[in-house]
Amino acid sequence: xxxxxxxxxxxxxxxxxxxxxxxxxxxxxxxxxxxxxxxxxxxxxxxxxxxxxxxxxxxxxxxxxxxxxx
Amino acid sequence: xxxxxxxxxxxxxxxxxxxxxxxxxxxxxxxxxxxxxxxxxxxxxxxxxxxxxxxxxxxxxxxxxxxxxxxxxxxxxxxxxxxxxxxxxxxxxxxxxxxxxxxxxxxxxxxxxxxxxxxxxxxxxxxxxxxxxxxxxxxxxxxxxxxxxxxxxxxxxxxxxxxxxxxxxxxxxxxxxxxxxxxxxxxxxxxxxxxxxxxxxxxxxxxxxxxxxxxxxxxxxxxxxxxxxxxxxxxxxxxxxxxxxxxxxxxxxxxxxxxxxxxxxxxxxxxxxxxxxxxxxxxxxxxxxxxxxxxxxxxxxxxxxxxxxxxxxxxxxxxxxxxxxxxxxxxxxxxxxxxxxxxxxxxxxxxxxxx
Ligand code: SF4
Numbered sequence: 001x002x003x004x005x006x007x008x009x010x011x012x013x014x015x016x017x018x019x020x021x022x023x024x025x026x027x028x029x030x031x032x033x034x035x036x037x038x039x040x041x042x043x044x045x046x047x048x049x050x051x052x053x054x055x056x057x058x059x060x061x062x063x064x065x066x067x068x069x070x
Numbered sequence: 071x072x073x074x075x076x077x078x079x080x081x082x083x084x085x086x087x088x089x090x091x092x093x094x095x096x097x098x099x100x101x102x103x104x105x106x107x108x109x110x111x112x113x114x115x116x117x118x119x120x121x122x123x124x125x126x127x128x129x130x131x132x133x134x135x136x137x138x139x140x141x142x143x144x145x146x147x148x149x150x151x152x153x154x155x156x157x158x159x160x161x162x163x164x165x166x167x168x169x170x171x172x173x174x175x176x177x178x179x180x181x182x183x184x185x186x187x188x189x190x191x192x193x194x195x196x197x198x199x200x201x202x203x204x205x206x207x208x209x210x211x212x213x214x215x216x217x218x219x220x221x222x223x224x225x226x227x228x229x230x231x232x233x234x235x236x237x238x239x240x241x242x243x244x245x246x247x248x249x250x251x252x253x254x255x256x257x258x259x260x261x262x263x264x265x266x267x268x269x270x271x272x273x274x275x276x277x278x279x280x281x282x283x284x285x286x287x288x289x290x291x292x293x294x295x296x297x298x299x300x301x302x303x304x305x306x307x308x309x310x311x312x313x314x315x316x317x318x319x320x321x322x323x324x325x326x327x328x329x330x331x332x333x334x335x336x337x338x339x340x341x342x343x344x345x346x347x348x349x350x351x352x353x354x355x356x357x358x359x360x361x362x363x364x365x366x367x368x369x370x371x372x373x374x375x376x377x378x379x380x381x382x383x384x385x386x387x388x389x390x391x392x393x394x395x396x397x398x399x400x401x402x403x404x405x406x407x408x409x410x411x412x413x414x415x416x417x418x419x420x421x422x423x424x425x
Pocket of ligand 1: 375381393394404405
C-alpha cells in the first residue's frame with residue numbers, strides 16, 4: 001500500500017484529475033496537490049494521488065551525486 | 071545486483087566502494103519497507119562488505135497497525151453493518167480474534183480499493199449504505215485520505231467515514247535512533263514533508279540519507295551513507311532530489327493540516343509513541359468512524375509468540391523468530407511483518423534470508 005509508482009501524465013482532465021501511464025497501465029489519479037502539470041511530465045503516485053513531480057532521470061542524478069563523492 | 075550493461079562509471083565506483091569497504095563497522099536502518107524489499111530484490115545485500123549491516127526498521131504502515139485497530143474495523147463490518155473499504159494488504163493482518171478476510175467470510179461487507187477516493191466514490195453511488203475507509207499509512211498516503219474527506223464534503227455525503235490509524239515517521243526516527251548508526255530515510259515521505267525533519271535529526275547528532283527506490287538510487291544512497299559515516303560528523307544528504315525538495319509539498323501539508331491533527335498513536339510491537347499519529351479534527355468528527363460508531367478503545371492482543379516488535383526495532387532479524395518459516399509464512403502469517411508485502415519477515419522469507 002505504501003509503494004509509490006512513477007507515472008507519465010498522458011492527459012489533463014478537469015477537477016484536479018489527470019490520466020497517467022504507469023508502465024503501460026493507464027489510470028486516473030488525483031492531481032490537485034500539484035500545479036502546472038502538463039502531458040509528458042513524470043509524477044510520483046501514492047494511493048491514487050500524484051504527490052510529487054519527478055524532475056530528472058535517476059541515472060543522471062545518481063551520477064551527479066557520486067561524481068563528487070568517490 | 072541485476073545485470074545492467076549500461077551501468078555508469080560512477081555507479082561502478084560506488085559498488086566497488088561498498089564491496090571493499092574496510093572502515094569502522096556501520097549499521098544502517100532502512101526505515102521504509104519498500105526499501106527493504108527493493109534492496110533484497112535487486113540483490114544489493116550481496117554487494118555489501120561484511121562491515122556494513124542493514125537493519126529493517128518499522129516503516130511499513132501495515133506492520134505497525136495494532137491488532138486493536140483490526141478489531142475495530144471488524145466490529146464496523148460485523149456489528150455496525152458498515153461497508154469497510156481497505157487497501158488489500160490489511161485484509162489478512164491478524165486482529166485479536168480474526169482478520170478482515172475472516173470477517174468477510176462471516177458475512178461482513180469488506181472491499182478492497184486502490185485509493186481512498188474509490189471508497190468515497192462508492193459511498194456517493196450508494197447513499198443508502200454507510201461506508202468506512204481504513205485510513206492507514208504514513209505521510210505519503212494521509213493526503214489521499216484527506217482528499218477523500220474533502221470530496222465527501224464537496225459531494226454532500228453523510229455516509230462516508232475514515233477509521234484513522236495514520237502515522238508520522240519522525241516519531242519512528244526518534245524511537246529507533248539508538249538502534250542504528252544512521253538512517254536510510256524514505257524518499258516518498260520526504261517528498262511530502264521536505265527536509266526539516268532530517269535536518270533536526272542531524273542537529274540531534276543522528277545521521278541519514280534520503281534515498282530513492284531504484285537500484286542505482288539505493289546504491290548511491292548507501293555509498294554516500296557509508297562514506298560520510300567514516301568522516302565522523304553527523305550529516306544528512308538528500309540523495310533523491312529529483313523527487314524530494316527542501317520544502318516538500320506545501321499543498322499536501324496544508325490539506326492534511328486542514329482536516330487532521332497530531333495524536334498519540336499505538337505502534338504494533340513498539341507501543342505508544344507520543345504525537346506520532348494523525349486523527350480527524352473535532353470539526354470533522356462526523357467523518358470519523360470511531361466517533362460516529364462509538365467504537366471502544368482497546369489495543370487488542372498480538373500472538374504472544376510473534377517477535378514483530380523486536381524485528382521492527384532492529385533488535386532481531388526475522389530469522390531469529392522461532393515461528394519464522396515454520397508456523398509463520400506468507401500463506402499463514404502469524405504477525406503483520408509476514409502479511410504485508412513491505413514487511414521485513416516477508417522480504418526475508420521471499421528472498422531467502424540474510425545473504
Ligand atoms: S516471523 Fe512471523 S511471528 Fe515471527 S516476527 Fe515475523 S511476522 Fe512475527
